[in-house]
Amino acid sequence: MNTAKTNNMTQKKLLIKRTLWLDGPNIWTYRSCIEALVDIQDLEQFPSNLLPGFYERLTALLPGLVDHECGIGEPGGFLIRLRDGTYAAHILEHITIELHLLAGLNAGFGKARETSVSGVYKMVFRTPDRFVGMACLEAAVRLIHACIEDTPYDLKAELKVIQRVCDMKGLGPSTQHIVDAAYDRRIPFIRLNDGNLVQIGYGEKQQRIWTAETSKTSAIAEGIASDKQLCKDLLSQIGIPVPEGREVDSADEAWEAAQDIGVPVVVKPTDANHGRGVSLELSKEQDIREAYALADEVGSGVLVEKFIAGHEHRLLIINNQMVAATRGELVFVTGDGKSTLLELVESQLNSDPQRGWEEYCPLDPVDFGYDPTALYEVRRQGFEPESVVPAGHKVLVQRNSNASEDVTDIVHPEIARLCTLAAKVIGLDIAGVDLMCEHIDQPPQGQAFAIVEVNAGPGLLMHIKPSKGTPRNVGAPIIESLFPQGETGRIPIITYTGGPELSDFGPQLCAMLEDKGHNVGLACEHGLWVNGKAVHHHDAANWESGRNALVNNKLNTLIMQVRQSTILSEGLPFDRNTVAVVTHLGQLDGLQEWDIVNHEKLFNVTRTVIDLVLPTGYAVLNADEVSLLPLQELCDGKVVWISTNPDNPVVREHVGNGGIAVVLHEHAVQFLGNRAEQEERKPIPLDHADENPIKQLALAACGWVCDVPHHLLRAELRKQP
Structure with missing residues (x-):
């Protein structure tokens, strides 16, 4: 082998020139992702099959790559590409995805596409969090260099770093599980902080979760649950078995209480958490005194209770139903x-x-x-x-805090009923009920049995990922309790994209919908408005302003101006829209930094808002712009064509096939199609028909599909210049 050539190859590196966090739908995917601009430099001349030993080193480090299908569509597809020869940006994509998977994260989507500059690629991958995604990307760059250069790579250490970033920046597993359940129902969500506070739904339809606490979790109920003695008193008053016990203020009182109750006893903090400070099955005076000191150190008070023989169990109650149960073992x-x-x-x-x-x-x-x-x-x-x-x-x-064997399927109905009743008495929508019993599959009568605690904000991981038994999808009933079937958590979102013809379109549509009684948020180039009040008059046609509006729990409609630069640099702040207005493909000027250099690429950007239209929604498209005609095939909802030419062939065909349209005819807005005939929509004369007719037609179409009454729509259009 040529040594000089080998040494030269070992210097080949790739360079990450820029990364973008696209926090929402974008040109690549409906979900948040990172786009990296990757310069593979001299590696453009060295695909994987020309890097000696690279295939063997990479697959030895990441054997899971065998499951990557790549474009071939079957497991092992990527390895075929790797063996036959593929480029560094594509390899980086798959390494980054595999590192996500090894860290226990959902992943799977990625692409690498060459730009107009030779050797420079856009590489994109889906990730649940930008910090986690960047940690995986940076580790992937180091790994690919190590495989090229045949240098050591500590994969375990890298995964520990990634997992530490997950712990610090990512959603916790319980919160992520609930969010995944919302996604399965196609209910949108917004992360509100760097922790586990998440909004499910938009505007006035929203609910919030904070791990296993929700907007419906009562603060009073939480307070009762944290006061162990009060909680027991309320349960015993309705006949629910609880261990006999009382609160004590000293080691002497603890020993006195144990003698009165009868040993063995349990000594624990009044506000015990995760079993800390809990001592079980105590009979000797010295043991009880020492246990008091342990409990007093970690809690605000100390309880002495009768010890109940048997196994510790945790039953999860959601919306007055038992949905999961686990058993602990010594x-x-x-x-x-x-x-x-x-x-x-x-x-x-x-x-x-x-x-x-x-x-x-x-x-x-x-x-x-x-x-x-x-x-x-x-x-x-x-x-x-x-x-x-x-x-x-x-x-x-x-002895305690080890309840992680799933026993959901064998819980006796009477035990489930008692635990459900306990949660209801305390007032919790989500509760973790701790109980002691000998046999969870037998009725409580005739065995040692007592409900020990009712906990607010219970941990879900023991049910999601039990140490033994069947994992339980407990996120689904939580989402069901917040959004019963049929509720989507959505408000109407109307977007508009075009040129100067849509100047003032947003404010005028906002006024129209406010007159109809909507509480509207408007984010556009003129500023941000909420319920008719200006938040500011700076340019608000961006991700941040749209997201801020969707967090407002008083809004039931959002109107947002969408620019191509926002789609490319930030992503969109919503997952789907109800109405998307597109009157012009847009301009290439200013988009070169994202490598949008021709109208084909520009079309792929502008189509994003049409891709997001809900099946129940509408796309309002300008039939006079030939470049927009292919958008019709991309819309999941219905299309409304607008045209200044009543004889436009696209409009005629569309209406003939049962569609609807709005056209300008003899200085009046005319509504076409079966729906217009059924509603007896009469033409609306325009006093300023020659001044920006496309905007007038777009307003009429939006008002129509948003069910604005015809008389109100007529009044709004006739007063518009």
Whole structure:
């Protein structure tokens, strides 16, 4: 082999020249994505089949690439392309997607397309969050360079970094699960902060979630649930079995309460969370005193309760229905006569990939430093973390907060009824009901049984990703409780795109719909208005202004001017629109920085708003512009053609096929089609028919499909210049 040539090839690198976060529908996809401008430089001359050892090194690092179908349409398709020879930008796309998948993220969409500049590509990939996406992209660049140069690459370390970014910046798994359920129903959503506060739906149709709390979660109910003694009192008053107990203020009172109740007892904080500070099955005075100190350290008060024998269970109640249940188990390690207790915990428990501090792990690690009750438990058995455990001897290391075996299908109906009643009494729309019983599949009568706690904002991961048993789609009933079947969470969204002929179109349409009684948000080049009040008079034809309007819970309609530059640089702030008005393809001037250099590429940008029209919506298109005619085939809804020529052949054919149109005829707006005849829509004479007739026709068409009464539409059009 030519050494000089090999050394030269090992210097080949690609360069990310620019990245764009497209937070909404764009020219690539309906969902948020990152577009990277990638210069593969000298690698343009070296596709993958000309890089010695590259295929072997890459597939060894990422064996999951075998599942990538690529353009071939079947698993292994990408590897065929890789073996036969494909370019670095395309390879980068698939590596970035695979890193998403390895980090436990939904992914799968990506494209790489060469620009008008040789060796420079646009590479795009879908990602749930821009920070997470950038972490995957940067790691992918390092990985591809390592495979080209045959240098070490620590994939595990890179994935830890990506997962850390996910934990810090991405939605938590419970919130993401609910958002995914909304997406399955095609209900739109907006992330409102860097945490887990998410708006589901637009404008006045919105609801909000914060992990497993919703707009319908009562603050009073949350307060009751956090007061464990008050919660138990309310449940016992209606006959729900709860453990006998009382709140205490000192270790002496704790021992007195235990004697009165009868040992064994449980000692826990009044506001216990995730089992911290909870000590179970205590009988000795010294143990109870020490448990009081542990509970008092982590809570605002301490409860002593009768210990109920059996297994810990968590039932998830949503909208007065039991939708999932899990069972906990006691956690032991078994000695080998050589290893310390701490070593046994690490090898037998914490090595389980289901255990981890990351949010996506259903089980927490056993950590004596973090959980003093676990340390206290092993000390009660005569062991320290450094103790060597005799061979065959079992040590109990954890009793609580380990309910992660799914038992939904075997819950006895009477137990489900009691737990549902408990959530209803407390007043929670979503509740995690903790109970102790011996047999979850048998009636509560005749066995040890008690409801221990009712929790607001319960964790969902144990149901979504149980350590054993069937995962449960608990997000679907949460969305169902917020949006019963038939509700979409949508408000009418009207977009308009064109040239100077649409000057003042937005304000005039806004006035028309406000007169009809709509609460309208308007985002256009003249500013941002909400319910008739100007928020500002700066250019608002952009993503931020549109998103700000959709967050307003008083609006029931949004009108937004859409520019091609917004689609290219930001994406659109909504997922679908109700009416899309397009009167002109637009201008190439100013779009060169996005490599929009001809009318074919410009068409692909402008079509975006038509691609987003709902099946129940309308596209209002200018039949006098030949370049717009292909848009008709791209609309999921109905098309309304407008024309200044009543004999326009496109209009005639469309109306003949049962469509509707609005044309200018003898200085009047005329409505055509079966719908116009059924509604007896009469022509509307225009006092200024020669002044910008396209705008007048577009206003008439929008008013018509938005069900503006004909007399009001007539009055609005006749007063417009």
